[in-house]
Amino acid sequence: MIRRSESARTSAAPSVRGRPTRRWLLGLAAAALVAHRARAAAPDHRATALRLAREVAVPRYHVLAEATAAQDAAWRAFAAGARADAAGLDAAFQAAADAWAGIEMVRYGPVDEDSRYERMAHWPERRGAIGKALADLLAASDALTPERLRRASAAAQGLSALERLLYGEDPESTAALRRDLAGPAGDRRRALGAAIAQGLARNAAATLAGWTGPEGLTARLEGGSPEAAREAVTRLATDHLAFLEAIADAKIGTVLGRSADEARPLAAEGWRAGRSLRAIRVNLDAADAFTRTALAQDAAALASVLAGLDTPRAVAGRLAAGTASLGDLASDPQQRVRVLLLRDAVRSASAVSEPILSEALGVTVGFNSRDGD
Template sequence: MRIHLVALTVAALPAWAETPDVASIVDGHILPHYQALVSESAKLAGAAAANCSPDSTQLRAAYGSAFDAWVAVSHLRFGPSEEGDRAFALAFWPDSRGATPKALGRLISDADPVIDNLETFQTVSIAARGFYAMEYMLYDPQFSTAGDADYRCSLVQVMAADIADNSADILAGWEDGYADLMRQADNDTYRTPEEAAQQLFTALSTGLEFTADTRLGRPMGSFDRPRPNRAEARRSERSLRHVVLSLEALRDLAARLSDGDAKLDAAFERALQRADLLDDPVFAGVSDMQGRLRVETLQQRISEIREIVSTDLGPRLGIAAGFNSMDGD
């Protein structure tokens, strides 16, 4: 998957345009979320080292907590997360060509020694790394029982270590310089505070787009051809959970960008309430009319948030929203 962001431009700033406190967003939203990812990913690596069995309650719980922490930063697709394709190595999805099961199948069937240490494992296909690949190993019997048991164990352990290492590298990138580029926007990356604010506005806009159009849109498919098997993380029954976690993280970012705008916050609350009522963890209901209508209603609530962000928040910040697109390849 690659995310293509096409021009969110800073408009000619009117006198009343607001510039949010970028430093407080970095320190209050971005760094704490990445610190949580590092902490939970380290626990995941420790749990895998202690017990690599896919049935391990402790391993699955640690995996879930680390995945939660990733979803909470998954909208922050800029800066250190994009260096060396780190974000893709953590989260290769959507996988429209089935690259992950193919890559894992080759590793297991060949008992490829590339997994013998972390450094060599990090040279394998991105499709065989990260949370979605690990989900196959923990929750899909086709992979959790395939090949040699010792090999599978080593593969799970190196996957977890890779997730922890990659997460730590992203946080280090923020703490060792990138955070200051945003806090003190007078550099080649962010020439002004407005440009730093634009980056954060882009993260909010594209995060909402990805949740509405990909996390919900992919399993919805079309009316004549729903595609529930395309739901994100359906094997671990996390599809709806990811929508909720993303909305919660984006709500926090939106509040910080908008100085607690009540209209925008109320729109997030309506979406989250609708998600709570859905009671369909993997969007299996899209295959029948009533179930599809409930998911469509949630998607509409997110579209309402996007409209407020585009037509109210953007102009307040002096930002004109151009076309954003996200596609998986």
């Protein structure tokens, strides 16, 4: 838990470069909610569900399928001997990880089947699960194939595992990993990376097909019952709001700790690959896209929710554009206030969004699907 004095300093500030703060946003949300109730327009759940499917889920899963297929091809070529260094693997990984960050908020639908979500990225990691799973696979002697990996821990199957193969704890250890990966003794590491990348591509392709196939989720929403459409909107809105909470509490709050001395830089998502802040920026941009699509037919509600998202997106953009990592900022007594501001701004966006989305979409937000993760 963050000490009250730290949180109070950020939330009590009247503004940040002219942008609205928590109390102002909550007041704006309440006013918009009252106005929306006065209009009492009945929401069209089928239209909303289909917009979210066609304009958010399907395009972003297309991007994920393309990025993971490109990563698969890069690893296949590297493992087959067409390699000079691992720079191409680095670029392919960053593109695939960005694509995942852009749709990571959705846990509803085909990604929830066959443990696909868990097999895309294993984070947060508990008790060194990724390192142990990879070490076990590297020490074994059987063939490393996607089918073999499916029988292994989910910790060894996703982007988090590929990050561990490609990046060390600092530039020197990363360079050593790359040399080992490309060297004559790196055959099994190359085979493992190629199998993980192929599994990711298959996983992403299956998820996309689950949305777009003749009997896929989009088709079922088109011809299904009003209750099914309402359930889809409810689940997607719940995922969206739960993910905002996860960004504030897990992706930022866990790293902050209770003070600069108790910060936990190594708890940051993607810290080895230097993408902790970058992922949060992409996550928040995805939240903005979800909101614009979900509330496309309600201008007042849309404006209120976007006002809440504006501050964390701006703060995340500035932090991601800098050279300091999330862990470094959280550990610096002078700089951690910027991370506190980001966390509190995301919390404010969540607080603003929940009542307006529930009212405007005509749904009751369900349980937090990330509870217990």
